[in-house]
Amino acid sequence: MIEKWWQKAVVYQIYPRSFMDSDGDGIGDLNGIVMKLDYLQELGIDVIWLSPCYKSPNADNGYDISDYRDIMEEFGTLNDFWQLLEEAHKRNIRILMDLVVNHTSDEHPWFIESRKSRDSKFRDYYIWRDAVDGHEPNNWTSFFSGSAWKWDEETKQYYLHLFVDKQPDLNWENPSVRSEVWNIMRYWLDKGVDGFRLDVCNLYSKTPGLPDGKVTKGVIGREYFQDGPKIHDYFHEMYDKVISRYPEMMTVGEASGVAVNEAKKYAGFDTHEMNMVFQFEHTTLDQNNGDRWDIRKPRLTEFKRVLSKWQTELDGVAWNSLYLANHDQPRSVSRFGNDGKYRRESAKMLYTMLLTMQGTPYIYQGEEIGMTNVKFPSIDCYNDVEIHNIWQKRVVEGGADPEEFMKVIQYRGRDNARTPMQWDDTENAGFSTGKPWLSVNPNYREINAEADRKSPDSVFNYMKELIRFRHETPAAVFGHFEEICPESETLYVYQRTYGDDRLLVVLNFTDQPQEFSLADAADFSAAEVAISNYKKPIGTEKGCLQPYEATVFYLR
Ligand code: ISL
Numbered sequence: 428m429i430e431k432w433w434q435k436a437v438v439y440q441i442y443p444r445s446f447m448d449s450d451g452d453g454i455g456d457l458n459g460i461v462m463k464l465d466y467l468q469e470l471g472i473d474v475i476w477l478s479p480c481y482k483s484p485n486a487d488n489g490y491d492i493s494d495y496r497d498i499m500e501e502f503g504t505l506n507d508f509w510q511l512l513e514e515a516h517k518r519n520i521r522i523l524m525d526l527v528v529n530h531t532s533d534e535h536p537w538f539i540e541s542r543k544s545r546d547s548k549f550r551d552y553y554i555w556r557d558a559v560d561g562h563e564p565n566n567w568t569s570f571f572s573g574s575a576w577k578w579d580e581e582t583k584q585y586y587l588h589l590f591v592d593k594q595p596d597l598n599w600e601n602p603s604v605r606s607e608v609w610n611i612m613r614y615w616l617d618k619g620v621d622g623f624r625l626d627v628c629n630l631y632s633k634t635p636g637l638p639d640g641k642v643t644k645g646v647i648g649r650e651y652f653q654d655g656p657k658i659h660d661y662f663h664e665m666y667d668k669v670i671s672r673y674p675e676m677m678t679v680g681e682a683s684g685v686a687v688n689e690a691k692k693y694a695g696f697d698t699h700e701m702n703m704v705f706q707f708e709h710t711t712l713d714q715n716n717g718d719r720w721d722i723r724k725p726r727l728t729e730f731k732r733v734l735s736k737w738q739t740e741l742d743g744v745a746w747n748s749l750y751l752a753n754h755d756q757p758r759s760v761s762r763f764g765n766d767g768k769y770r771r772e773s774a775k776m777l778y779t780m781l782l783t784m785q786g787t788p789y790i791y792q793g794e795e796i797g798m799t800n801v802k803f804p805s806i807d808c809y810n811d812v813e814i815h816n817i818w819q820k821r822v823v824e825g826g827a828d829p830e831e832f833m834k835v836i837q838y839r840g841r842d843n844a845r846t847p848m849q850w851d852d853t854e855n856a857g858f859s860t861g862k863p864w865l866s867v868n869p870n871y872r873e874i875n876a877e878a879d880r881k882s883p884d885s886v887f888n889y890m891k892e893l894i895r896f897r898h899e900t901p902a903a904v905f906g907h908f909e910e911i912c913p914e915s916e917t918l919y920v921y922q923r924t925y926g927d928d929r930l931l932v933v934l935n936f937t938d939q940p941q942e943f944s945l946a947d948a949a950d951f952s953a954a955e956v957a958i959s960n961y962k963k964p965i966g967t968e969k970g971c972l973q974p975y976e977a978t979v980f981y982l983r
Contacts, residue, residue: 432473433622433702433703433787434787434904435904436521437472437782437787438475439467439474439789443457443477445858445864445865446463446848447850447858448860448861456507457480457508457511458511461507464520468519470887470891470894471891471894471895472520473521474521474621474677475523476679477524479525479527480498480499480508480524481497481499483499486812488845490525490590491527491530492527493531493535509618512618521621521622523622523623523624524623525623526623528625528626531594533593533595534593537549538595541553542579542581542582544582545584553597554586554598554637555582556585556637558585563576565648566640567589567651569588569590569646571591571812572817572819575588575589577592577595587637589627589630591816596630597631599657599661608665612669621676621677622679623676624681625678625679628682629689629693631658632658633652635656643717645717654685654689662699665700666699666700678701678702680694680701680703680705681705682704682705682706682707683707685706687706687736690741690745694745703748705753705789706748709734710756712733713725731910731913735921741786748786749782749787749789750789751763752791752794753844755841756791756843757800758799758800759777760799761799761800761838761843762838763777766799766800769975770799772960772976775886775890775975776975778790779934779958779960779979780932782893783897783903783930783932784908785906785923788897793844793848795890796874796875797874798868798874799870800838801846805833806818810864810865811841814840818832846867847863849868849871852875857875893958902924902929903923906923906924907925909921917937918941918972920932928981929981930980931954931982932980933977933979934977935977936975939974940973953982955980955981957981959976960976
């Protein structure tokens, strides 16, 4: 296999709404991103994945697009976008756009036309069905609560929406829909965009007949729309029409619920689909029965089993995407680490893991300074449509205890990741001179980028070092992965081997010292510390790992 640039790259995800506001309207924008490009260059990242910045009525913060060829007014203009692209490229930073084409906004001209009449040329761009016995055509539910069908009084049919009702699903069976998508992709690529992150890319193909799904506590109907019957045909067509013509472009698909065998197809080296996909398995271990709002604490062995499985299964056949957080997930330090006494140590430990695994790592904004979950006191402080819908369903209609359910939201809610980026300790964390669209996390006086850049022991400065280490160490990128002591409930230990180079990664996932001996881990003649989150890491003799210690050794 030829080594590709996107395998060696480190990606930084920007959620533009919450990154940096340049004009004081309380909403982050494209010029704000330009202001912070030097910061990103200093961090050392290679690629920005930009969450959607297209025209949108914002029913789901830009994941509901009404014009794929223009920019959301709050974020700026098309010219601002070209400027951002140029400024990023000057700094050798590439830009991926978010391609949201499972659905559009209901305010997209296609849908406006489609809903006008059953004979509209655009009717078949979406999925319309008659009522069955006066009810929805099937029992599928939306990812954001309630039925996935919405009745349209005008034309007396239902349309499908796997997300909110303002996000009607496109009908990918229709070849015109697919060629519209290829054209949108070419439009941005021809202007110099470097690739795409494909939103819910494994939901495009729905099983014909749209059968009723198995009733579960999670989303109903998944078996009929996730990795559906034609999904790989669609990606082969995308490859043929677009991807193969832009050999330098990068593609990453968001594939919730994807199993290893499917991922090998989507992201295989020889399958002619995408470069890689985001799998979700490690982010679902803290839920019971597929219900995101029923929380449990997984054992470390479960977490390791999942991550190690993806490392070994894809090795040599497909490529992983590595992430611990994004705009839909809780903050990683609050979820997998310790956001109290050992915030710094555990944040550094988690990213030592991420950047020493096989695959392309993604750092979500704010993770590089160890930002934490937020505990807003009441439901009114939250903005996210998913949070409000589930609150309505479980608390208002379902009678769940509001205080108890608030704790679930404080742990799981997507707004944990969406509070504004904490730049400094001035008002609104330096994010905006206006009133931020979502309140800042009150801990910004201690946790902010300015303080972190100045402090030698900070998460930011360690992250810089980690990224540099990753860039200089092919074994960290490409090495074969082999886990050691998988039964440990306290340590995650693994080796990476690439030709004659060997790395040993030792991670303490607890707030207690843990005994560990290198001799238990590997046969080696000499070991040398490559990088560690402690100034005095565990020696190569038998010793104790400090709380949340992460130490990487070269084994020669
Ligand atoms: O599978 C899930 C939970 O069980 C969800 O995480 C789901 O896959 C995810 O919410 C899909 O996310 C993407 O598409 C949504 C948008 O709201 C998210 O922000 C985006 O990342 C609809 O476009």
